[in-house]
Amino acid sequence: MVLATPAHSGLGDSLSYWSPELLQEGALVRVPLGTRELLGIVWRVRLQPPDGLVAGSLRPVLEAFAALPPLSANWRALLEFAARYYQRALGEVALAALPPQLRELDASALQRRLKKLEGVAFAGAGEGEAPSWAAPMPDLSPEQAAVLAALEQGTQPVLLFGATGSGKTEVYLRAAQTLLQRDPQAQALVLVPEINLTPQLEARFCERFGAHTVASLHSGLTPAQRLRHWLAAHSGQARIVLGTRMAIFASLPRLRLIVVDEEHDPSYKSQDGARYSARDLAVYRAQLESRTARCQVILGSATPALESWHAAEQGRYQRLHMPGRIAGAVLPRLRLLDLNQQPKQCLIAPPLLAALAERAARGEQSLVLLNRRGYAPVLACHACGWKSDCPHCSAHAVFHKIDRSLRCHHCGHASRVPRACPECGNLDIAPVGRGTEQVEEHLGELLAEARRPDGGPVRVARLDADSTRAKGSLHQRLSQMHEGEVDVLVGTQMVAKGHDFRRITLVAGLNVDSGLFSSDYRAPERLFALLLQAAGRAGRDAAFVAAQQAAVELWVQTWYPQHPLFAALARHDYPAFAAQQLRERASAQMPPFSFQALLRAEARSQATAQAWLQAAHAAAQAAGLPGLAQLTLYPPLPLTVQRVAGVERAQMLLESPSRPALQAFLNAWQPLLHALRRQPAGRGLLRWAIDVDPVSL
Incomplete structure (x- = not known):
């Protein structure tokens, strides 16, 4: 029996219990542990007690969840590998993979939940809606068709290296559709790096397959929703499961396809509890499932992780390439703004400001990327040197001007902005550095005289973790962008991932130089991916760009325009960048060479x-x-x-x-x-x- 035993308790990964009836391996049960009752998983069944024990000395199983099919052998093997490889207790990993509400139910309560599950539409469609296979489908590009043909024949993990806007999502949709047409009982798992990417992907899958077949698993769900969707996946009612990294542990008894979208994203690596990589476990899970029936794994990205690229170079992954954008859309042209030639202390260089105003005047949209939220990273007193440090962390409390607060982005501590320096009483304390709040405010002031095609003022908005904290605010802000109500969107890295904005023709990157000379050897890889992914938000609608006769551009403000990273970025040449980085890693014996x-x-x-x-x-x-x-x-x-x-x-x-x-x-x-x-x-x-x-x- 596998339980979530207390940490450092000295108890092993599994405990022995006695049951008067024969239980199946993988069955869920409730058992006593001390004075408590816990949810457990039957991991091994023995007809005789372990050596040194007699049946009468074992505590009994209190009840079995007979209405729930047992967890499969492949699922248990995945959890055993994850616990062993990532050095965690098996009970901790296995029980954390189950929905929290399941641990609180008894057998009768679970039976009622399963009965309610019948006829539920998971992703928001009407009650009782049948799966739709008649949704209109776009024509495939030659590159998409070639990739799908290769997927039909492939037996290795696939690294889908596709340019931003090349139609990777349509490939995922067609691969899932082909699978379900071939085997209506099969299941597919699609992983995305962040919760905010789930709704738009969910909408596309529901449109294609119907809401009854699609379920989602991520931390943004309520406990009841998470249980309901997990049960749908476990029972086979949900044919397609979308989710963040936690969904890699979903119980999918007929799993035949795994997609990891934006596979390079570090969000796939957990930083708490069992520090697992969902991307790596996806590859391992596909191998496990393929022992009984073919299960394909697709890792998709315009900027693959160097570990994945190296695996493809070695022949362990099959690399498929889609270099062109849909409908002939062009990739942005890089324009470097040398800050050495710009006015000192300028936040937005004059040429960039003029370009933003010109785009807004023509009805085009722009995206300004600054990967630092808040108004300023720190408040400081220049008289005595005081800084707004967090009292609980060795970090500064970030100044948020909107609510006049100082907030630590590590522990969450918040306080009001002092009227004067707490140490010397100086009234002249000032923000140091810049965040997205300040850029939004500054652009609003600088573009106050600029006008939209209808004569109205240019509208500047912000998209970051602070502006999307309220329920529904993310959907509202994205809708404003899609409907053309925002001319300039300021955001952190969350705006660079997966969003299909149709009217953006200019993307600007601010304060990017910190990634060029960081002590973290992965910093250049992350900077290149961030800039290339952000650039991919521009020029996605070829018809709009042609009608506007717009120049699709990526502007980058930098003090080091001659850095070799920018040369590869200008050519959108990820293979050249990856080769250079891998040479450096090999010479230093850094991962993936160690x-x-x-x-x-x-x-x-x-x-x-x-x-x-x-x-x-x-x-x-x-x-x-x-x-x-x-x-x-x-x-x-x-x-x-x-x-x-x-x-x-x-x-x-x-x-x-x-x-x-x-x-x-x-x-x-x-x-x-x-x-x-x-x-x-x-x-x-x-x-x-x-x-x-x-x-x-």
Whole structure:
């Protein structure tokens, strides 16, 4: 029996219970643990008690969820692999994969939920609506048709390398349609990196297949919705499941197709609990499912992760290419604005400002990208040097002018803006740096004299996590863009992903240079992807661009216009950029040419956290653990933001040229770490965790 046992309790991954009736492996049951009743999963069934135990000494299973089909062997194998590879308890991973409300129900309550499920339309269509196969379909481009033909024959994981606007979503739709026409009982799983991309994709799938066949799984659902959609997937009623990274663990007994859209996005890597990669697990899950019936996995992106690109270069993935945009739409032309030649301290360079006004005057839209929300990153007093630091984190509290607040984006602490410097009383405290709020305000002032084609003023709006916090605000802002009610949209990276804006002809990137010289070796890869994805929002409607006779452009303000990253960006040449980055990674033996893990520790003091990591290092050396000879263990260091919510954080990096050696070491190290946690060296330690294949150091 697998349960979510308390952390560091000393209990194993599974416990033994007795049942008077024969249960199926994968069945859900309720069992006692101490004084509580918990949801458990029957993982193994034995006809005789384990060695050293007698049936009478085992606690009984309280009840089985007989109305619910058992979880499949492939699902259990996926969870076993995820727990083993990412170094977490099996019970923690398995129970976290189930909807939270399921843990609170008994068998009779679950029976009532299953009865209500009959006839439910999951994605918002009318009650009792039948699946629609007659929705109009656009004509395929030659590239799309070639890719679909290759998908029919392929047996490897597929890396779909398609330019922004090349029609990758239509390929996903056609692949799912072909699958369901061939096998009406089959199921498909489509993953997207963020919740805000789910509604528009959901609308397209519902239009094509009908709401009865489509369910969604993400953290934005209410507990009742999440349970209902999970049950629909588990029972087979939902043929297509859309979701964020958590949906990779959905129970889909007839899974035959997995799509990972924008597969390069770091959001697919969990940063809490079991730190799994949904993209990597999608590839593994497809292999598992293919043991019983062919299951295809498609990883789609205009800027694939370097790990995926390298896998395709080695022949482990089949790479399919769609370089052209739909209906002959052109890719944006890069224009670099050398800030060395612009007025000092200017937020928006005059040539860019003039271009924004010209686009608005012709009825075109523009997108301004600044990946920093708030009005300014910090308030400062130039008389005494005070800064608006968060009292609980080693980070600044961000100034939000709209509500005159200082907010920490790490722990959520908020306070009012002081009238004067808290340390010296100086009244002249000022914002330092710029965020999306300030850019929105500044553009509104600079474009006050500009006019739209109807003679009205230019309308500037903002799209970031703050402006879309209220329910329905994201949908409202996107609708305004689609209907032409906004002329200039200012946003963070959330505007660069997947949105199909039809009237944008200009995209501008501000403050991009931090990604050129970062200490994070992945920063150039992320910057290139962000700029190319943002550029892909422009010029998507070829007919509109032709009618306007518009120049589709990406403007980038930079102090380093000669940087080689911009040369590849100007050509939209991701293969050249990837080759250059992989050469650098190979020379430095960085991933994907080596494999990494982090041991993280949290305590009330930095000294305690680092001392425990040092003790963990020493214990590994003393024990001579397997794989140690092929490992490099670096000294413990604080995280970049070392204190969050009053908790000090430190980490130790492990690196090896061999994935098996790293895994063997981590598996042997786990018992030592648990034991060390209970020894004097662990006194004062709050938490520790292992992060395998980290995406940020």
